[in-house]
Amino acid sequence: xxxxxxxxxxxxxxxxxxxxxxARRWGNRTKTHRPCELVLAxxxxxxxxxxxxxxxxxxRAFSLDHRESVVRALNxxxxxxxxxxxxxxxxxxxxxxxxxxxxxxxxxxxxVDVYKRLDxxxxxxxxxxxxxxCGAGHTATLSDLMLDTALHDLQGNGLADExxxxxxxxxxxxxxxxxxxxxxxxxxxxxVTVARGVPDSKSPRLVLSHAPVGKLExxxxxxxxxxxxxxxxxxxxxxxxxxxxxxxxxxxxxxxxLERIESYxxxxxxxxxxxHAAAVGAVGYQLPILRELTxxxxxxxxxxxxxxxxADNSHRVVLQIEDRYRQLVVDWCIVTxxxxxxxxxxxxxxxxxxxxAESPGGxxxxxxxxxxxxxxxxxxxxxxxxxxxxxxxxxxxxHT
Numbered sequence: 001x002x003x004x005x006x007x008x009x010x011x012x013x014x015x016x017x018x019x020x021x022x023a024r025r026w027g028n029r030t031k032t033h034r035p036c037e038l039v040l041a042x043x044x045x046x047x048x049x050x051x052x053x054x055x056x057x058x059x060r061a062f063s064l065d066h067r068e069s070v071v072r073a074l075n076x077x078x079x080x081x082x083x084x085x086x087x088x089x090x091x092x093x094x095x096x097x098x099x100x101x102x103x104x105x106x107x108x109x110x111x112v113d114v115y116k117r118l119d120x121x122x123x124x125x126x127x128x129x130x131x132x133x134c135g136a137g138h139t140a141t142l143s144d145l146m147l148d149t150a151l152h153d154l155q156g157n158g159l160a161d162e163x164x165x166x167x168x169x170x171x172x173x174x175x176x177x178x179x180x181x182x183x184x185x186x187x188x189x190x191x192v193t194v195a196r197g198v199p200d201s202k203s204p205r206l207v208l209s210h211a212p213v214g215k216l217e218x219x220x221x222x223x224x225x226x227x228x229x230x231x232x233x234x235x236x237x238x239x240x241x242x243x244x245x246x247x248x249x250x251x252x253x254x255x256x257x258l259e260r261i262e263s264y265x266x267x268x269x270x271x272x273x274x275x276h277a278a279a280v281g282a283v284g285y286q287l288p289i290l291r292e293l294t295x296x297x298x299x300x301x302x303x304x305x306x307x308x309x310x311a312d313n314s315h316r317v318v319l320q321i322e323d324r325y326r327q328l329v330v331d332w333c334i335v336t337x338x339x340x341x342x343x344x345x346x347x348x349x350x351x352x353x354x355x356x357a358e359s360p361g362g363x364x365x366x367x368x369x370x371x372x373x374x375x376x377x378x379x380x381x382x383x384x385x386x387x388x389x390x391x392x393x394x395x396x397x398x399h400t
Contacts, residue, residue: 002037003355006060006077006103008094009084010040011047013177013304014108014137014343018083019055021344028056036352041073042084064093067100074101078355081347082107087114095121095132104130104354108137108347112193112240119245119363126362133364135242136350138339139317141366142388143168143263144246146319148367149374150330151254154321159329160256164322168243169220169236169264171316172271177304177340192216192238195248195261204257206248211238216262217272222316223333223391236264237272246365253368259324304340313338316391337387346370349384 007022009015022038038057042048045061052059062073070093074080080098084090087109095118098105105125109115118134125132135141147166154160191210198205216238223232241263251258305313314337321330336342346366353369370376376385 002034003078003352004076005036005038005079005081005351005355006041006074007038007081007083008041009082009090010059011042011044011051012083012085014085014340015040015042015083016051017340017344018081018347019051019057021341022348023055023057025348029058030056036355039077064090064097067093067097070094070097071100074098074103077101077103079104079106079351081351082109083347085109087111091134092117099125099128099130099132102128102130104132104351106131106133106136106347106351106354108343109134110137110140110242112242112245115242115245122363126360129361131354131361131364131369133350133354133366133369135246136347136366137343138315138336138346139170140242140246141346141350141370142317142334142336143170143243143319144250144365144367145370145373145376145385146317146332146334147247147321148250148254149372150319150321150332151251151256152372154329155254155256159323160254162323162325163256163258163329164324164326165260165262166247166251166258166322167218167220167262167264167318167320168241168247169218169222169318169320170241170243170266171222171234171318172266172268173315173339174313175305175309193240193244194238195244195251195258197257197259202257204252204255206252206258206261208245208248213237214272216264218264220264220266220318220320221331221333222266222318223335234266235268235272236266238262239265241265246367249363249365250367253365258321305338310338310341313340315339315342333391335389335391342384342388345384345386 010019019040026036027034040052040057040059043063048059048061060073064070080103082094091107091109091114095105115134121132191212194209194211195206196209219233220236221233243263244261247261317334319332323329350366350369376383
């Protein structure tokens with residue numbers, strides 16, 4: 001019997017890409033035998049019916065206003081995939097409804113505050129044998145897989161007891177979707193989330209603390225990149241990425257003690273100035289008139305890159321790990337194709353692994369579910385990491 005998945009937010013930009021990827025990989029209702037069945041869902045019945053007709057997939061239209069009706073809509077599904085942003089309005093409602101309905105929950109959220117709220121559902125999910133996976137999109141998943149693989153290799157080389165700071169750096173994206181722009185605006189705070197080891201402790205436990213915006217800035221080698229974006233070393237500012245939170249979980253699971261985990265976004269000078277100014281005005285942004293003005297400006301943006309732009313789109317994520325003497329032992333740069341199409345493949349791969357009971361219940365990171373980097377790459381055309389490559393290898397850890 002095929003595993004059944006419900007994709008909520010199917011009519012959004014990322015939702016449509018996930019739906020199209022599922023139809024391509026698993027087939028639609030014209031196919032007699034499917035390994036998995038995806039059903040589309042959103043509150044917009046008209047747009048949903050058009051998409052379902054185009055992809056030949058079944059659909060269900062419902063809003064999130066009444067929890068009992070949401071739970072009824074989720075009954076009979078193995079996994080709920082949430083692609084409906086803004087996630088501060090959908091993630092908690094859908095996650096709790098999924099747990100009540102007895103199905104696993106996966107989303108592509110990138111918002112730190114939402115991640116923290118869902119993290120609190122760990123014990124409830126674990127007691128029911130259900131998995132909660134937040135942030136199964138491209139940057140959080142890639143950085144989590146990179147860190148998990150690096151820590152595994154360092155442990156194998158006997159180097160994991162001498163570690164200092166882990167840094168994740170995300171290159172500037174060439175094309176942004178409207179949803180990504182909203183996420184970036186919600187990331188702006190007066191302070192940046194950092195994970196820190198407990199002083200004078202051998203425990204791998206990491207606690208969350210904060211640093212002022214602008215205090216943590218570094219140069220990272222993002223490789224050749226696009227000529228438009230420059231090449232080589234480029235400046236990045238620490239930011240509120242959920243990559244910090246997924247990395248924290250993964251380091252603790254690996255029982256590796258780190259001094260700190262920090263996440264950065266590449267920013268040219270003008271963008272850094274705007275970022276600092278936005279952080280200073282973050283309190284004022286809470287005023288309804290300013291929130292509405294910002295929302296109107298974002299709504300004027302294109303929904304996302306078109307097919308031609310996606311074919312020309314690529315992205316880079318850097319992982320650096322220092323030893324306690326501030327010497328780099330890991331310095332990897334992962335090069336991807338279009339991040340939005342990569343998100344679609346990763347979300348489906350995580351959902352399928354969860355449905356096939358290849359992971360335990362409770363709060364999980366993408367690396368918990370997918371495993372190490374190289375076995376995923378070895379799947380070839382079936383790999384969710386298809387088109388990704390490691391551009392550089394560190395001397396201390398030879399990542400093959």
